[in-house]
Amino acid sequence: MTAHTFTPPPPAPVAAPVLSARGLTKTYGMTTALAGVDVDLRAGESVAIMGASGSGKTTLLHCLAGIVRPSSGRVLLSTSHGPVVVSSLSDAERSRLRRQRLGFVFQEGLLIPELTAVENVALALMLQGVARPAAEHHAALWLRHLGLAGMEERRIGQLSGGQAQRVAIARAQVTGAEVVFADEPTGALDSDTSREVMQALLHATIAGGRTLVVVTHDETVAAQCSRVLRLRDGLVVGDSRS
Numbered sequence: 221m222t223a224h225t226f227t228p229p230p231p232a233p234v235a236a237p238v239l240s241a242r243g244l245t246k247t248y249g250m251t252t253a254l255a256g257v258d259v260d261l262r263a264g265e266s267v268a269i270m271g272a273s274g275s276g277k278t279t280l281l282h283c284l285a286g287i288v289r290p291s292s293g294r295v296l297l298s299t300s301h302g303p304v305v306v307s308s309l310s311d312a313e314r315s316r317l318r319r320q321r322l323g324f325v326f327q328e329g330l331l332i333p334e335l336t337a338v339e340n341v342a343l344a345l346m347l348q349g350v351a352r353p354a355a356e357h358h359a360a361l362w363l364r365h366l367g368l369a370g371m372e373e374r375r376i377g378q379l380s381g382g383q384a385q386r387v388a389i390a391r392a393q394v395t396g397a398e399v400v401f402a403d404e405p406t407g408a409l410d411s412d413t414s415r416e417v418m419q420a421l422l423h424a425t426i427a428g429g430r431t432l433v434v435v436t437h438d439e440t441v442a443a444q445c446s447r448v449l450r451l452r453d454g455l456v457v458g459d460s461r462s
């Protein structure tokens with residue numbers, strides 16, 4: 221009789237973090253906005269950052285996204301071209317990195333009111349050297365994907381708040397950003413529209429295996445994310461996964 225030995229399957233590989241922060245601090249004069257944050261974010265995660273007003277949420281998002289440079293500590297972004305130490309880059313290098321590798325959806329959309337929906341989305345690609353016809357083609361596909369077919373030629377002021385936020389989501393996705401950062405993306409919307417916009421943001425980002433980081437005060441927004449980080453006085457005091 222053959223002895224059957226049980227061979228345990230190899231452990232599932234743990235994906236390397238897309239974004240890692242170690243010992244992040246940020247001070248503004250006498251104010252400590254971040255007091256030493258360590259965090260690893262992985263591909264496919266949707267991470268809500270919560271906490272009381274002034275706890276450091278936006279500062280953390282800005283440090284992770286290379287918008288502001290931390291006072292100390294390190295932010296490492298893993299890109300398809302290799303790892304990048306975001307916190308050591310110059311202002312110009314960080315702004316290039318943001319344009320090429322990161323996506324942003326803020327409450328006050330960073331959309332240009334004089335441009336149409338399709339032009340706003342296409343602009344993100346054109347800034348990377350994509351020719352206008354191809355950029356507008358891709359932009360229109362994303363707008364359709366986000367339920368905005370027929371609204372491509374409207375200026376931002378001719379859209380509802382929820383529609384404008386979906387244009388911002390399309391713009392954040394169209395370049396294939398590794399990580400999408402959102403700061404109160406649904407703060408100005410009613411609760412039904414907020415849910416729809418949040419679902420659109422989650423599906424667009426996570427379906428592509430990318431990472432979403434959302435600063436929010438809204439527990440219903442956080443409940444739609446796969447992980448919630450809670451900040452107090454510039455420190456992470458809670459980290460839960462659903």
Ligand SMILES: Nc1ncnc2c1ncn2[C@@H]1O[C@H](COP(=O)(O)OP(=O)(O)OP(=O)(O)O)[C@@H](O)[C@H]1O
Nearest residue numbers: 248251252253271272273274275276277278279280
């Ligand atoms: N540019 C700045 N100059 C001076 N102080 C700042 C600056 N940005 C943030 N701060 C201070 O750092 C601390 C953290 O601010 P931050 O905006 O990160 O908090 P938050 O949790 O996002 O707050 P809120 O929920 O009110 O938006 C606060 O005390 C704030 O006043």
